Amino acid sequence: MKVMVVGAGKLGYKLAELMVMDNIDVTVVDYNQKTLDFVNEHLDVLTVLANGIEISVLKELGIEHYKLLVATTNSDETNTLICSLAKKLGCETTIARIRNPDYMEQLDFIKHELGIDYIINPDLATAQAIEKYLLKNYNFYSDEFVSGKVQMIDFNIEHMEEFVGKRLMDLENFEGLLITAISRNGEIIIPNGSTELMANDMIYVIGKTTDIQNLNNRISKDIINKEVEKVMILGGSNIGYYLAQKLTKDNILVTLVEQNKERCHQLSEDLGDILIIHGDGTDIHLLEEEGISSMDAFVGVTGFDEENLLMALMAKQSGVPKTIAKISRQNYTKIIDRLGIDAALNPIYITASEVLKVIRGGKIVSVSLLLGGDGEVTEIIIGKDLPIVGKSLEELKLPKGIIIGVIVHNGEVIIPNGKTRIQANDRIVVFCLSENLPTLKMFFKSQKGGILSELWNRAKGTR
Numbered sequence: 001m002k003v004m005v006v007g008a009g010k011l012g013y014k015l016a017e018l019m020v021m022d023n024i025d026v027t028v029v030d031y032n033q034k035t036l037d038f039v040n041e042h043l044d045v046l047t048v049l050a051n052g053i054e055i056s057v058l059k060e061l062g063i064e065h066y067k068l069l070v071a072t073t074n075s076d077e078t079n080t081l082i083c084s085l086a087k088k089l090g091c092e093t094t095i096a097r098i099r100n101p102d103y104m105e106q107l108d109f110i111k112h113e114l115g116i117d118y119i120i121n122p123d124l125a126t127a128q129a130i131e132k133y134l135l136k137n138y139n140f141y142s143d144e145f146v147s148g149k150v151q152m153i154d155f156n157i158e159h160m161e162e163f164v165g166k167r168l169m170d171l172e173n174f175e176g177l178l179i180t181a182i183s184r185n186g187e188i189i190i191p192n193g194s195t196e197l198m199a200n201d202m203i204y205v206i207g208k209t210t211d212i213q214n215l216n217n218r219i220s221k222d223i224i225n226k227e228v229e230k231v232m233i234l235g236g237s238n239i240g241y242y243l244a245q246k247l248t249k250d251n252i253l254v255t256l257v258e259q260n261k262e263r264c265h266q267l268s269e270d271l272g273d274i275l276i277i278h279g280d281g282t283d284i285h286l287l288e289e290e291g292i293s294s295m296d297a298f299v300g301v302t303g304f305d306e307e308n309l310l311m312a313l314m315a316k317q318s319g320v321p322k323t324i325a326k327i328s329r330q331n332y333t334k335i336i337d338r339l340g341i342d343a344a345l346n347p348i349y350i351t352a353s354e355v356l357k358v359i360r361g362g363k364i365v366s367v368s369l370l371l372g373g374d375g376e377v378t379e380i381i382i383g384k385d386l387p388i389v390g391k392s393l394e395e396l397k398l399p400k401g402i403i404i405g406v407i408v409h410n411g412e413v414i415i416p417n418g419k420t421r422i423q424a425n426d427r428i429v430v431f432c433l434s435e436n437l438p439t440l441k442m443f444f445k446s447q448k449g450g451i452l453s454e455l456w457n458r459a460k461g462t463r
Contacts, residue, residue: 001025002066003359004091006052006082007073008035010328011097011122014348015070015355016045021437024359027061052082055089064090070355072097080114087115095355099123099238101270118358122347125354126301127242129345130324134228134297135250144209145379145429149413150406151212152180152377152429154204156340157197160219169193177207177215178415180405180431181375188374188433190400206377206405206429208413228252228296228322234281234311235302236263239326239347243299244274255290257281282307284314297322305329312341375433377405378440384424388443394418401433402440 001024005012008030016026016039026045029052030036036047050057052071063069069086071079076098083094095118103110107119143152157163163171168179168191182189183202189195197203205215231247233240236258244254248271257277258264264278279286281302292298298315300308300323308325316323323341328348353376382389388396393404393416407414408427414420422428432440 001068001359002027004029004052004061004063004066004069004086006030006069006071007079007097008032008039008047009072009074011348011351012070012072013039013043014352015072016043018352018356018434019359020044021434022356022359022441023438027066029057029061053078053085055085058086058089066091068093068095068359070095070097076100076103080110080116083116084114087117093117093358095120095358097122097351101238101241120351120354122351123238124242125350126239126326126345126347127246129350130239130243130299130301131246131250133324133343134231134247134252134299134322143377145377145406146408146413146427149209149408150206150429151209152204152206152405153212153216154202155219156200156202159199162219163197163201163203164199165196167194167196173218176211176415177205178403178405180204180206180377180403190403190433204431206431207415230295231255231297231299232257232287232290232292232295232315232320234298234300234308235326236260236267236276237301237303239301240299241267241270243301244271248272248274255295257287257290282311284311284318287311287315288318292320293318295320297324299324299326301326309339309341309344313339316340316342375431376437378430378432380428380430382422382424382426382428386424388422389424390421392419392421396443398443399436399439401436402443403431405429405431 003019003024004027005016006029008016008028012028016028019026020043027048028036028039028045029048029050031049031051033049036049039045040047048057048061052058052073063086069083069091071082071094073079073082079096079098083096087094094116096116098107098119099121104121104124110116111119144150145152179191181204182191182195182197184198205212207215230253233244233254233256236256240256240258244256247254255275255277256267257279258267259278259280261278264276268276277290281287292315295315298312298320300312302308305325305327308327312323312325324343324345325341327344327346398404404416406429407416407420407422409423430440
């Protein structure tokens, strides 16, 4: 498969990086030589110094032979035009990043008239993820699969006696749940039954939604768990705008703090009755005057990761039950577990997950990037022609970095063991380290004969 990424910013770079891991032939186009030099130093891709909006460039690169083009420049209009041109020149599928709220009500028209297959909006997707978390009756960040039947929750065990110093096999009241990964001091551990948990480990637990809810209630019994009714948002960015708009529709009282006076006036016009505060959101005295201690949640979505993280931490210390920070720099990911805030969301990872689902297509239902992009959880529908059909998990001999956490068979959610067999049309939720993605792709690729059969035969020891 050949994919072209136009625009090598944070999103474009991350998409190229993930696609290289999937053994995809990637071409990155950008008009900034320094940006391309950085890409060349870190990724095995073809880089082209050019303006992706030029028809001659697209023709010269043979755009008609590309499976997909993703336009991620800083301009919505440029992305739209690039995708439209690429589509008319023969590219099979196009994806445009469009972030301006003014275009959101016209997306169907834009897609239909300009021939764009998919539109991604990192700001809107991030606001939706935050809204989803705030509306859940969980004290810890979670993601859902299989139409909500399966949940995965991640939390820092800190010094909880129920976990610290115990092997996974010795955990009590953990039936129907599976710890798929442990993040310890910034490193990922794929555990087994003998793995011992240590203080401040971040653990990722997957299971039936009801079992996850019971776990949440048990480990947060000393935390006052109430519905979110009042939220303070720091930052009047697009994310702040989308989030305030959505929470208001959910009948949640919103206070939004923004430093730019002109932006405050614009937000006031666009958002109606929402309380807009003009001021420095990093001034804790201002936040105290605006009643931060009475809030049920605090969300930092300014353009500065440091402000978002610091003020989310300050809000936590002021007694706010749920605190969330938007981050965009990958090097902060390793320290998030230790800060004590409830969730840190990266728009790049959220958006990249959506693009990966489109790229992989077919039976891939959802993709969620985790652990700073070092791992992912994928929901897959098992096709009847896969060689793993009818095989038990112990027969598969999956690498250590791949864990099948859940199998849904005929609507029944199963936490599998080595004897569990995979059947056609089952839905499975797989945790995989990024380094094992090529192997995962091989195991779940629909192919008769060839290298997949050879891999399967080797796994059975017949060769």
